[in-house]
Amino acid sequence: MIDARLLRDDPDRVRAAQAKRGLSAEVVDRALSADADRRAAIASYEAKRAEQKRLGGQVAKAQGEEKQELLGQTRALAAEVKEAEAARVAAEEAWNDAVLSIPNPAADEAPEGGEDDYVVLETVGTKPEFDFTPRDHVELGAMLGAFDLERGAKVSGSRFYFLTGIGARLHRALVTMAMDMAAANGFTEVVAPALVKSRAMEGTGFLGQAADDVYRIEGQDLYLVGTSEVPLAAFHSDEILPADSLPQRYAAFSSCFRKEAGSHGKDTRGIFRVHWFDKVEMFVYTTVEESFAEHQRLLAWEKEFMDALELHYRVIDVAAGDLGTSAQRKFDCEAWIASQERFRELTSTSNCTDFQARRLDIRTRAGSSGETTPVATLNGTLCSTNRPIIALLETHQQADGSVRVPQALQPYLGGLEVLEPLA
Incomplete structure (x- = not known):
């Protein structure tokens, strides 16, 4: 697959590479959007997992009503973590599908065109x-x-x-x-x-x-x-x-x-x-x-x-x-x-x-x-x-x-x- 840094830092070069092959640049925009969604989904999941661990530590120390209240928050957060994990997996799949559909950018020296343009x-x-x-x-x-x-x-x-x-x-x-x-x-x-x-x-x-x-x-x-x-x-x-x-x-x-x-x-x-x-x-x-x-x-x-x-x-x-x-x-x-x-x-x-x-x-x-x-x-x-x-x-x-x-x-x-x- 292409280097993700190239896609993020120089998307116009990837678009130009698509055009040189006679392919649509739409996949570049789709991959950039999927990359942003993926990173956001990862951040959301990791934030909720960190909060879940923090609450878990508090539950271990709490007693009585405070502990029951924290347990309720933990159960609600567990559902959110599960949802965030599913969103992260879906975002990863969308990113992989997009980036895997982008071919290797052709060399500058390679002729432009199709089968008969060698x-x-x-x-x-x-x-x-x-x-x-x-x-x-x-x-x-x-x-x-x-x-x-x-x-x-x-x-x-x-x-x-x-x-x-x-x-x-x-x-x-x-x-x-x-x-x-x-x-x-x-x-x-x-x-x-x-x-x-x-x-x-x-x-x-x-x-x-x-x-x-x-x-x-x-x-x-x-x-x-x-x-x-x-x-x-x-x-x-x-x-x-x-x-x-x-x-x-x-x-x-x-x-x-x-x-x-x-x-x-x-x-x-x-x-x-x-x-x-x-x-x-x-x-x-x-x-x-x-x-x-x-x-x-x-x-x-x-x-x-x-x-x-x-x-x-x-x-x-x-x-x-x-x-x-x-x-x-x-x-x-x-x-x-x-x-x-x-x-x-x-x-x-x-x-x-x-x-x-x-x-x-x-x-x-x-x-x-x-x-x-x-x-x-x-x-x-x-x-x-x-x-x-x-x-x-x-x-x-x-x-x-x-x-x-x-x-x-x-x-x-x-x-x-x-x-x-x-x-």
Whole structure:
């Protein structure tokens, strides 16, 4: 959540941040009003509790009629205390509802606008050229026996699939290469649970604007994660991290599940936009001051992975209106998809500053005073298995339907240099 002091001391900045995302500033006024009501309710409750304790002390010393009179006052005051406590709880809930609905203010550097208002920061490599009509990944996958869409739909429904043969091997190779690269860069390897409690989902901002895209287990306080960012963010919830332990970097493998709400009719062919995929996610705990440089490092590691796959790609600075609730700034790496003749997102990295840490109560001790402050959290996709497979097949395809294997990936496929179509 945002810093309450920022809301109180500089509400115009929060209003401007809402406008930059294309959101109403009404919630800011509602939160300010709720904050005033909450503080008033707390003061009223504490005053009545103090009076109740004072009367209790007098009752213990009093006798006769005086004691009876004081007991009558105590009973009346007890009812007022109970009423004041209920008012305090209601005011706290109203405050939480309001403040939790305010997203992280976007960075000044983030472009203003919506999905189409990104800024291209860099374009890397050369667009692949073919002296034949290039096939899309669905046709190539069929020729290679890499995945089975029809049986995926039969077994699980639309937007599901089986990876088979070389497709399953590619999945394993990409995950292993990504984990090896993360480990070489100092990340602690993690295999993360794909089911989490609501605290983790809410703490990372996935029960706000993204709630419609989340699978919930009916009758239980459990959700299927759409990214291992969620369990990794909650990993250190309610903890104080030693300052000398920062940054703490984790790379987690997990299965991810998304309803893809709002995507009806979009990317219905193939395995680009699906309900299930596996992913290697980088996650970092650091200080807010260091988070901006760490964000650049995460982007550099993502680019290193894209370069290893020998892909043509661009890096974009995502506009404020297209940021998730928790992100202050976000960079996407988009690979060129030949059959679509456009760039599509393969990886992204977000700096969430102290937004998630405030919700999940993750702090560190600052300076010699021993005072605790919220840490910053950052996340970055190193490899989501379905989309790199698409980019690899379409970028490195050859006229006969075979696919050249990038040199960095060959050791993870037993030295295989070319993926050959089935006979």
